[in-house]
Each structure stands twice: as C-alpha cells, then as structure tokens.
Amino acid sequence: MASAITTLAADAPTLSAANTGFMLICSALVMLMTPGLAFFYGGMVRVKSSLNMLMMSFISLGIVTILWVLYGFSLAFGTDAGSLIGWNSDYVGLSGIGITELWDGYTIPVYVFAVFQLMFAVITPALISGALADRVKFSAWALFSALWVTVVYFPVAHWVWGAGGWLFELGVIDFAGGTAVHINAGAAALGVILVIGKRVGFKRDPMRPHSLPLVMLGAGLLWFGWFGFNAGSWLGNDDGVGAVMFVNTQVATAAAMLAWLAYEKLRHGSFTTLGAASGAVAGLVAITPSGGAVSPLGAIAVGAIAGVLCAMAVGLKYKFGYDDSLDVVGVHLVGGIVGSLLVGFFATGGVQSDVAGLFYGGGLEQLGKQAIGVFSVLAYSLVASAILAFLLDKTIGMRVTEDVEVSGIDQVEHAETAYDFSGAGGGASRGTASPAAAATKKVDA
Numbered sequence: 001m002a003s004a005i006t007t008l009a010a011d012a013p014t015l016s017a018a019n020t021g022f023m024l025i026c027s028a029l030v031m032l033m034t035p036g037l038a039f040f041y042g043g044m045v046r047v048k049s050s051l052n053m054l055m056m057s058f059i060s061l062g063i064v065t066i067l068w069v070l071y072g073f074s075l076a077f078g079t080d081a082g083s084l085i086g087w088n089s090d091y092v093g094l095s096g097i098g099i100t101e102l103w104d105g106y107t108i109p110v111y112v113f114a115v116f117q118l119m120f121a122v123i124t125p126a127l128i129s130g131a132l133a134d135r136v137k138f139s140a141w142a143l144f145s146a147l148w149v150t151v152v153y154f155p156v157a158h159w160v161w162g163a164g165g166w167l168f169e170l171g172v173i174d175f176a177g178g179t180a181v182h183i184n185a186g187a188a189a190l191g192v193i194l195v196i197g198k199r200v201g202f203k204r205d206p207m208r209p210h211s212l213p214l215v216m217l218g219a220g221l222l223w224f225g226w227f228g229f230n231a232g233s234w235l236g237n238d239d240g241v242g243a244v245m246f247v248n249t250q251v252a253t254a255a256a257m258l259a260w261l262a263y264e265k266l267r268h269g270s271f272t273t274l275g276a277a278s279g280a281v282a283g284l285v286a287i288t289p290s291g292g293a294v295s296p297l298g299a300i301a302v303g304a305i306a307g308v309l310c311a312m313a314v315g316l317k318y319k320f321g322y323d324d325s326l327d328v329v330g331v332h333l334v335g336g337i338v339g340s341l342l343v344g345f346f347a348t349g350g351v352q353s354d355v356a357g358l359f360y361g362g363g364l365e366q367l368g369k370q371a372i373g374v375f376s377v378l379a380y381s382l383v384a385s386a387i388l389a390f391l392l393d394k395t396i397g398m399r400v401t402e403d404v405e406v407s408g409i410d411q412v413e414h415a416e417t418a419y420d421f422s423g424a425g426g427g428a429s430r431g432t433a434s435p436a437a438a439a440t441k442k443v444d445a
Contacts, residue, residue: 015100016107019236023112029228030119034061034126036225040218041130043211044326048408049134050210050418056129056141063145064122069094073114075154080164085155106235124153124181130326131189134199135405138413140398152384156180156377172373176233178289178340179377186333187378191386196398198323200405212273219277226284230291241292241352248291252303256283259307282310282331286339292352293343306338337374344370
C-alpha cells in the first residue's frame with residue numbers, strides 16, 4: 001500500500017516554470033487581440049463612427065474582466081451542475097485559490113488558467129460589436145455585454161470546455177474556440193441585428209472603410225496574438241501538440257488569405273487589402289477549432305475552403321437584407337461552422353487525440369458530434385442574444401436616434417472625434433476654405 005501511494009504521488013503533476021511562463025505569454029498575446037480587433041473594426045467604419053467602434057471593443061477589457069473575477073470563472077469552469085453550468089465558491093472573487101494550486105491534470109497554476117481563459121471571454125463579446133457599427137448606444141452596448149457574457153458565454157464555455165459540460169462529454173472537438181467563441185459571437189451578432197435593424201442608408205449610401213492601413217494593422221495584431229490563442233490552448237509544451245497547432249495556425253491563415261484573394265479577383269477583378277485582411281481572419285477563425293486535429297496539409301484545406309466560403313458569405317447580407325456592418329456573420333459564424341465541421345473530415349487521429357475523421361477512416365461519427373456542437377451553440381446564442389437585445393431595446397433603447405446616426409455617433413456618445421483637422425492649413429486667406437476644411441468636406445462621412 002505504501003509503495004502504491006508513493007507511485008501515485010510521483011505521478012502527480014508538479015508546477016512547471018516553463019509551461020507557466022509560456023501560458024502567461026500566451027495570455028498576454030490573447031489580450032493584445034482585443035485592441036487588435038478594435039483597430040481592425042475601427043478602420044473598417046466611416047470616420048464619424050471610428051472612436052465608437054474602438055470603444056465597443058476596448059470596454060470589454062473592463063467589463064468582462066471584473067465579471068470573470070466575481071463569478072464568470074466559477075460559472076464556466078467550476079464543478080459541473082447538470083452538464084449545463086459550473087460553480088465553485090473558491091473561484092468566486094478568485095478568493096479561495098492557492099498561489100501554487102495547479103489546474104487539475106496540468107502543470108500550471110489555477111490563476112494562470114483563469115487569466116488565460118479570461119482573455120477568451122474578453123474578446124468574444126467584442127467580436128459581436130462589428131455587426132452593430134454606427135447605430136448602438138454605448139451605454140446599451142456595455143449593459144448588453146455584461147448580460148451576454150453572463151447568460152450566454154459563461155454557460156457555453158462550460159458546455160464546450162468545462163469538465164462535465166455536455167458537449168465536452170459528448171466528445172465535440174473545439175481546440176480553441178470555434179463554437180464557444182466564433183459561432184457563439186457570430187450567432188449573437190445575427191440575433192441582435194435582426195432585432196435592432198439596419199443602418200440608415202444601408203444598401204443606398206457608400207459605407208467604405210475610412211482607414212485601410214488601420215484595418216491591416218488590426219489584422220496583423222490579430223494574426224500575431226492568435227498564436228497565443230491557439231497554441232496556448234493545449235496549456236503546455238510537453239508533447240508537441242501545441243507546436244502542431246502553432247504551425248497549422250500559420251498555414252491555414254496563409255491559405256485562407258490566398259483563397260479569398262483568388263475568389264475576389266475572379267469575382268470582382270481586383271486583389272484588395274480589405275480582402276487580404278478579411279481572408280486572413282477567416283483562416284484564423286476556421287483553424288481555431290480544428291488545428292489540433294489536422295495535419296499541415298489538412299490545415300491548407302481548412303484555410304482554403306474557409307477563405308472561399310467566407311468570401312462568398314459576406315455578400316449574403318445584401319441578398320437577405322440583414323445589416324451585418326463589418327461581416328461578423330460572414331467571417332466568424334461561417335468560418336467557425338466551416339472549421340468545426342471540417343474536423344469530421346480532416347482529423348488525422350494522430351495529434352490531440354486518436355479521433356479520426358471521414359477522410360482518415362473514422363466514418364461519420366465525429367462529423368455528427370461536431371454538427372451537434374455547432375448547431376446547438378448557434379441556436380442557443382442566436383435566440384438568447386435576440387431576447388436580450390429585444391428586452392434592452394424595449395426598456396432603455398438600443399439605438400441612437402436617426403439624427404445622431406447621420407451626423408456621427410462619436411461626437412454624441414463620446415464627445416470626441418477621431419481626427420482633428422482644425423490645426424492644419426492655417427495659411428489660407430480670408431474667405432477661402434482652408435485645405436484642411438476642404439479635405440474634411442471630402443471625407444466620406
């Protein structure tokens with residue numbers, strides 16, 4: 001008996017300084033993705049809405065962080081209750097956790113796991129905001145974000161990643177957030193825009209990006225941070241799976257960008273910078289659930305398929321009449337669905353688990369599980385998000401007035417503008433508009 005106890009003690013995980021340091025770096029990389037997303041979205045809107053778009057992402061760093069510490073971590077990763085939600089009083093306020101207490105089965109402290117998962121919770125509601133550009137009260141958005149993470153994100157994170165969560169127990173593969181993050185956010189975006197309606201001038205007025213350099217900067221920061229998002233989700237470096245995920249992240253993103261650009265050239269005759277940035281993000285989204293299950297060749301297929309399908313999907317809003325301002329539905333919802341379902345085809349059975357997809361002799365079983373995960377999260381998030389938006393719209397109101405939307409949401413909601421031209425071109429003669437004023441008039445408001 002004594003020797004058996006000694007053996008068990010020897011096999012128990014011990015704190016790894018290497019894995020702990022790696023996960024802290026990954027957490028910082030994922031945090032950087034939210035400001036990166038703010039730049040990505042902020043450059044895609046018109047001048048008069050750019051600050052509001054930046055703030056809709058940035059505020060998530062404040063709201064979600066506090067809620068995560070107070071009760072979010074407990075709901076998402078506490079002891080399972082009925083396969084739907086978790087709870088652990090020691091996690092409330094992160095007050096009952098020892099500084100060297102390890103996350104169960106791993107070599108990193110609970111604190112490190114909690115802060116890594118916090119960054120996922122932060123960026124998910126920020127993703128939704130891109131669909132709502134130009135027309136939502138900032139106070140209503142802040143309240144919606146708080147309610148949404150509580151009612152939707154925390155439970156879904158438990159379903160997918162929490163021990164005892166029903167999708168986790170079913171065997172749905174979601175390495176880093178295809179269902180819990182991207183389908184969740186994309187379906188929520190669709191639910192909200194169906195409630196609040198279209199922008200003034202949708203399909204009539206030009207609504208071009210005001211700064212494509214900002215878009216490219218944001219896409220680059222997202223791509224950089226996504227290595228932490230994906231490779232870090234294995235919670236360590238001991239067996240090479242995280243390294244495969246790192247490689248697959250780069251490969252799929254490159255393939256998706258090229259595929260989007262090829263489609264764009266064939267369909268519209270040009271290679272655009274917006275297409276390159278959007279294609280890269282589509283690849284990042286699609287490889288997020290699948291990258292720990294596929295080979296690098298499979299990652300090329302995942303990225304290329306996602307690049308083409310997402311490029312096609314962004315035009316659906318004009319066909320069906322829903323105003324998804326910055327293509328959250330077309331990129332995140334569609335990309336998340338594609339990446340999650342393709343696990344059922346391209347999983348090799350030789351990376352994160354021995355589960356094989358259809359093309360590797362595994363039959364249709366895993367594809368069926370992936371479909372259950374995809375459509376259950378989609379349906380729950382769509383309905384719950386629409387209900388939350390409806391309740392807020394009928395109480396405090398979700399939308400700014402039409403006059404505010406037309407004149408510019410930045411000045412009214414934030415008392416600021418993104419660019420100040422007043423100090424430029426002071427040499428103009430009396431009675432002649434200054435170059436700055438003339439340039440301002442030409443800006444696509």
